[in-house]
Every structure is written in structure tokens, then in C-alpha cells.
Amino acid sequence: MKKNISILVFLLCVFGLSAQNAKDILDKANLAYNKAGGITASFTVNTEDVKGKTVYSQDGKAYLKGNKFKIDVPDGITWFDGKTQWVYAKGSDEVNVSNPTGEELAGVSPSVLLSLYKTGFKLNYKGEKKEKTKTVYIVEMIPLGKKTEFSKMIVTIDKATNIFTSVSTYGKDGVDNHLIINKIQTGVNLADNIFIFNKKEYPGVEVIDLR
Known part of the structure; x- marks a missing residue:
């Protein structure tokens, strides 16, 4: 009986430590992001089907500062100034303007993702694990609600800097998305107007206000 109790206590300690370590790691990553100031990052997004075959891949660049961001990918550009969001599909003649909810931002906002x-x-x-020259922490996030579109999320975080290096979501529909940070620079001086759509730079584009 004593042996069984000892094993039970050991297991409880191990699993309790695992959960605490995971939260501590994510807390440090969140703090590192908030202290980083302006950030520029180049990234790759790979979409895989249920068999693990890459069906879509694209590279992009992100400009981040607090809850503001600009995401530029081959398909389009998204600006968010902390309240208003502009979404422009490249080659089209319109940009959509909205005040997104927190749930809507979760899929695109780095600050929301980090919270x-x-x-x-x-x-x-x-x-x-080792990622090229870096050692990274691996944290698994399993949603407790049933309404999420993914069954789990895996994030990796640079052990030396506490900065995220990748985020993977595993969809319930069998489609997985892997965001890989290729290069990142912190402490960049980014003006606030970077995060706002400038109509003068897109002559002829109609602004569709969805607010």
C-alpha cells in the first residue's frame, strides 16, 4: 500500500510540475513579447492535409507593436491599429474595414494569440528540442471547449530569448497549419501609421466599411 501511495504522489508531482512549467514558459514568452517593442518578422505558413502532405505554403512578413500589427502575405495585407482592421486582397479593387472581436482576432493577432x-x-x-542552432521549449495547448476549430496547438519557444519560433494548429477537419518564424528582430522603431491602411498608396481602391 505504501509503495502504491508513493507512486501516486510521484505521478502527481510530475504532472503538476509539467503543467506549471508550461504556464511559466508561456508567461515568460508573453512578457518577452510585451517588452520587445517594435518587431519585424519573416515567416512561412504551411498547410497540410490529413495525410501530412503540404497542400499550400506561403511566405510573409509581419510588423508588430503591442496589440497593433501589419501582416503582408502574397494573397493580401491586413492592418490593425488596436481597434480598426483593414483587409486588402492584392489585385482587388476594395479593402474591407471592420472592428473585429477578440475571437475574430485570435486567428491573426499575435498579441491575442500570446494571451x-x-x-x-x-x-x-x-x-x-534542437532547432538548428537554437534549443526550444515545446508546449502543447489543448482547448477545453468543444467549439474550437482545432484539437490542439503546439508552440515552440526559444529557450534563450523566450520568443516564439513556431505555432502549429491541428484542425478537427484534418487540416493542419504550421507557422514558422524564419527571422525576427526586436526593438524596431515602428511608426503607428504602419498599422493603418493608407488610401493614397492604393488609388482606385474602394473602402468597404463593415462596422
Whole structure:
């Protein structure tokens, strides 16, 4: 009986430590992002089907500062100034303007993504691994609600800088998305107008106000 109790206590300690480590790691990553100031990053997004075959891949660049962002990919550009969002499909003749909800921002906003773990997720620390010259932490986030479109999220975080290096979501429909940060620079001086659509730079584009 004592042996069984000892094993149970050991397991509880191990799993409790795992969850605590996962939250601590994400807390540090969130703090590092908030202290980073302006950020520029180049990234790749790979979409895979249920068999693990890449069906779509695109490179892009992100400009980030607090809750503001500009995301530029081959298909289009998204600006968000902390309240208003502009979405422009490249080659089209219109840009859509909206005041997105927190749920709508979760899929595109880095600051919202970095806060997701605080509620509604079971966190699992999955250890460390080498990524080229970096050692990264691996954290698994499993949503507790049934309404999410993905079954789990895996994030990797640079052990030396506490900055995210990748985010993977595993869709319930069998489609997985992997965001990989190729290069990142912090402490960049970014003017606030970078995060606002400038109509003068897009002559002939109609502004569709959805607010």
C-alpha cells in the first residue's frame, strides 16, 4: 500500500510540475513579447492535409507593436491599429474595414494569440528540442471547449530569448497549419501609421466599411 501511495504522489508531482512549467514558459514568452517593442518578422505558413502532405505554403512578413500589427502575405495585407482592421486582397479593387472581436482576432493577432493560453486550455510541457542552432521549449495547448476549430496547438519557444519560433494548429477537419518564424528582430522603431491602411498608396481602391 505504501509503495502504491508513493507512486501516486510521484505521478502527481510530475504532472503538476509539467503543467506549471508550461504556464511559466508561456508567461515568460508573453512578457518577452510585451517588452520587445517594435518587431519585424519573416515567416512561412504551411498547410497540410490529413495525410501530412503540404497542400499550400506561403511566405510573409509581419510588423508588430503591442496589440497593433501589419501582416503582408502574397494573397493580401491586413492592418490593425488596436481597434480598426483593414483587409486588402492584392489585385482587388476594395479593402474591407471592420472592428473585429477578440475571437475574430485570435486567428491573426499575435498579441491575442500570446494571451490565449491564460484561460480555456490544458497546458502540457513536452520537453526541449534542437532547432538548428537554437534549443526550444515545446508546449502543447489543448482547448477545453468543444467549439474550437482545432484539437490542439503546439508552440515552440526559444529557450534563450523566450520568443516564439513556431505555432502549429491541428484542425478537427484534418487540416493542419504550421507557422514558422524564419527571422525576427526586436526593438524596431515602428511608426503607428504602419498599422493603418493608407488610401493614397492604393488609388482606385474602394473602402468597404463593415462596422
